[in-house]
Amino acid sequence: MNAGKILVVDDIETNRKLLQKMLLRMADYSVVEAKDGRDAISVFELEKPDLILMDINMPEMSGFESATEIKRISGDNHIPIIFVTALSAESSLANALASGGDDFISKPFDVDVLQSKVHAHLRIRALNQQVQNKNSELKVVNSGLAREQDLIEHFFESALKQSCLDERFINYHMSSLSAFNGDIFLVERSPQGGLYIVLGDFTGHGLTAAMGTLPVAMIFFKMVSENSAVTDIARELNDQLFKLMPTSMFFAATLLELNAQGDILTAWMGGMPESFWLGGDGEFKGLIESRHMPLGILSDAEFDAATEIFSVDEDDTFYLYSDGVIEAEDADGKMFGSERLKQVLVDNKDNRIEKIINSLNDFTDEGVQTDDTTIVELSCHKAPEFDDLVKPSAQNNSLLPWKMSTSLTAIELQEKEQAAHISEIVGSLPILQKEKGVIGVLLSEIYLNALDYSILNLDSSGKNTEEGFSKFYELREEKLNNLTDAFINLDFNYIPESGEQRLVIRIEDSGTGYQGHTPDDTENKLHGRGLDIITSLCESVTFSNDGKTLELVYKF
Amino acid sequence: MTVEHAFSESNGVLVISVKGTFDFAMLDDFRAAYSCDMADAEKVVIDMRDTSSINSSALGMLLNMQRHLGAADGEISIVNCNDVVKKIFEITHFNKKFRIE
Secondary structure: OOOOOEEOOOHHHHHHHHHHHHHHHHOOOOOEEEOOOHHHHHHHHOOOEEEEEEEOOOOOOHHHHHHHHHHHOOOOOOOOEEEEEEOOOOOHHHHHHHHOEEEEEOOOOOOOHHHHHHHHHHHHHHHHHHHHHHHHHHHHHHHHHHHHHHHHHHHHHHOOOOOOOOOOOOOEEEEOOOOOEEEEEEEEEEOOOOOOEEEEEOOOOOOHHHHHHHHHHHHHHHHHOOOOOHHHHHHHHHHHHHHHHOOOOOEEEEEEEEEEOOEEEEEEEEOOOOOOEEOOOOOOEEEEEEEEEEEEEOOOOOOOOOOOEEOOOOOOEEEEEEHHHOEOOOOOEEEHHHHHHHHHHHOOOOOOOHHHHHHHHHHHOOOOOOEEEEEEEOOOOOOOOHHHOOOOOOOOOOOOOOEEEEEEEEHHOOOOHHHHHHHHHHOOHHHHHHHHHHHHHHHHHHHHHHHHHHHOOOOOOHHOHHHHHHHHHHHHHHHHHHHOOOOEEEEEEEEEEOOOEEEEEEEEEEEOOOOOOOOOOOOOOOOOOHHHHHHHHOOEEEEHHHHHHEEEEEOO | OOOEEEEEOOOOOEEEEEEEEEHHHHHHHHHHHHOOOOOOOOOEEEOOOOOOEEHHHHHHHHHHHHHHHHOOOOOOOEEEOOHHHHHHHOHEEEHOEEOOO
16 A cells, blocks of 8 residues: 655755655655745645655745645645754754744654654545544534424425414513524414414424424314314323324424404413413413423323313403523522512513513522523403404305205114215205305205104294293103104206306105294294295295295305 | 313313314213313303314204303303314304304
């Protein structure tokens, strides 16, 4: 193996040859030559030697100048330059090192000294090269990491995007220990206008802790968009985190829903410090306390999703926070504590979050933050007009008319929820999907009228008392069970016409006919509302055939 | 189809959740929900977030409940109704007897 390439620079050829001979005798070096300082630079660039033995006094360019230039060109790549000199004045030696030289050796040479110096400097050069290689490897790894961090941040940003930070309702402060936060705070309003909050704290800090916030955010936003109850969200979060996370990790959390009316707060809290409840005049009204273990610890079977319900007033406020707030320490290691927090809240009328932060900073004397801290203020108000929050589904304007019909005989009439089954089928047609709810109501009413009053001949007048109400349904069940030889025919006719769509529903039964009861005007009547509902929803309602046939026209 | 109820002792609020189609099939469950644990209830809330539809028999059941509890008009809240359910309450003027949200 080649022991290294050495460049010998001297204007006198015999000197060069002498050095070369000595070097070749020491080890398997390859030796290249240059005849002055300027020549040395071009040979250096061409041959890329590992070490340079440089004479000082040469024509064209001196060894000092040449060394300075070569060091400049090679930059971080360390090329040892040893000056070969007859000079012994200390100033020259100092010059030699100042110009960028690494060492010097005096003429006449001692072979052993030359050998050990060359050897030592080549070793330094090798070490330096190793460091250089590691550095460039690190650079590659680092830029990879930076890119990954960017991508991860993108994930978090998209997943945790807040759409509902109306400061009339929500104010908050969040500060985290590292780029990624183990505290999570999300707010979202449901299509029905409920304001949902999740504030939680994963075990640990940084990326590992933040990992868990992704599934939490996705589940939270999805379930809120479906108007799910707090108890169901808690259960789903627990179940998913239980399946996902290692045993050592869990998620302390507070889940809240303030209803659209702004007067009922539903809470599930597990493993979080208590929340403070203040009235509009700043008076202390109570606490929401943790009643459960944190999420992700218990299996679904063991999990308790029970929520607490608070009847709240306009302008009531709730203060939620992560344990980083009350566990902040002063210089003596004493904790901030919840009593101190409560005092700050009660002592101040407004800007309470800012006051807490100031008080915290005074307490810790701007010391080192040791945990992620989050403080949230929820103010109770009625939701702003939330109708426009409901996204209309795409309208499907088909111009194809169609008909559909079904006949039910006694055995089918005895089945429960037949009207619901039929409206499920009719309402599943794309054209009717938006109207499914109304169609369901219409069908339910006309079907029950036909069955209860025309076929079963039940008398609804007894329904005015609570006892009569249940007696009615007992009798109904009995008569239905004994039913033979009866039918209900249902016809649906969809008619799209110049931008208007109509569904004609025709129901015919085998009974004695029914045309509605005599109007009963008291608001407290317990029956007889079915026809009111139908009439209000439909364009026309027509009885025929002694009330055995009813035709509805529903326009939409 | 189920009726669930949660009673918060600290606040005296009874929340009854009706899931699925609210009609006479729920008669017994619904009555059981408002008949128990009621001694301390200061406020009754019917949560209809999971109620897909209702019919006229459900309206009768709601009136029965109001009568049973001796609640004044507007004292019982019905919350989180979908559009169709809300429409039925409007048509039947149930908003005079219940607080519909």
